Amino acid sequence: MKTIAIYGDSISTGTHGEGGYEAMLKSSLSLERVYNFAVGSSGLTRKTPVGMLEVLDKNPVPKDAELFLIWHGSNDWYWGSGMEEFSHGVKEAVDRLRAAAPTAELVWVTPIYRFECPDGMAQAGEAYELPNKNGYTMLDYYEELEHSSKRLGFPLIDMRRLCGIHRDNANLYLEDRVHPNRAGYQRIGAVLDREIQRFCIY
Known part of the structure; x- marks a missing residue:
């Protein structure tokens, strides 16, 4: 595998943690090219700012991608995407990705620990426990x-469980209780490397 495409939010843009995980992944997987379509503050649905579906509307899917890495869901909680809307998204x-590159692998990464006040609400809390303005917790997404x-037949990288970032060590691995710092990305990069190699045939 030489080429991957990333779709995600600010955790995938490289603007946090001294560059994020992209360079780590490029090195560990010996990649030649990474298309990074991540947008800060975005989610999956069009209800979120420049969400992934809007990104797909505006940018051709790279047909030479051998892996699509999608990391969305966290900001759908923050902005309050409806669950039916999220499922359809x-x-x-x-x-759309499979139609553009039928032989490419596709994996989705689950949201990590997050402590914040979601849009339209008055209180901050742990996203996996705190309902957003539509009554959904991160656990619902x-x-x-x-x-x-299971329904569509793609593997999940269960970053929530595997990276080991939680309420009692969040100050060690997150810059602001939302975005990973360098140490957090080192944990994330190790999980991505291991799981991609486990899931993908190349």
Whole structure:
């Protein structure tokens, strides 16, 4: 595998943690090219700013990509995407990428620990426990990704469980209780490397 395409939010843009995980992944997987379509503050649905579906509307899918790495869901919680809208969005995104590059692998990464006040709400809290303005916790989006993974047949990288970032060590691995710092990205990069090599045939 020499070429991958990333679709994600600010955790994937490289603007945090001294460059994020892209360079780590490029080195560990010996990649020649990385297309990075990540947009800060974005989610999957069109209800979020420049969400992934809008990115797909505006940017041709790279047909030479051998792997699509999608990391969305966290900002759908923040902005309050509807669950039916989110479910349909997952299917639309997967269908469009597969149609453009039928032989490419596709993996989706689950949201990590986050402590913040979601849009339109008055109180901050842990995203996996705190309902957003539409009454959904991050766990609801996580569980929908699990359901979609089974329904549509793509693997999940369960970053929530595997990276080991939680409330008691968040100050060590997150810059602001949302975005990873360098140490956090080192944990994330190791998980991505291991799981991509486990899931992908190349």
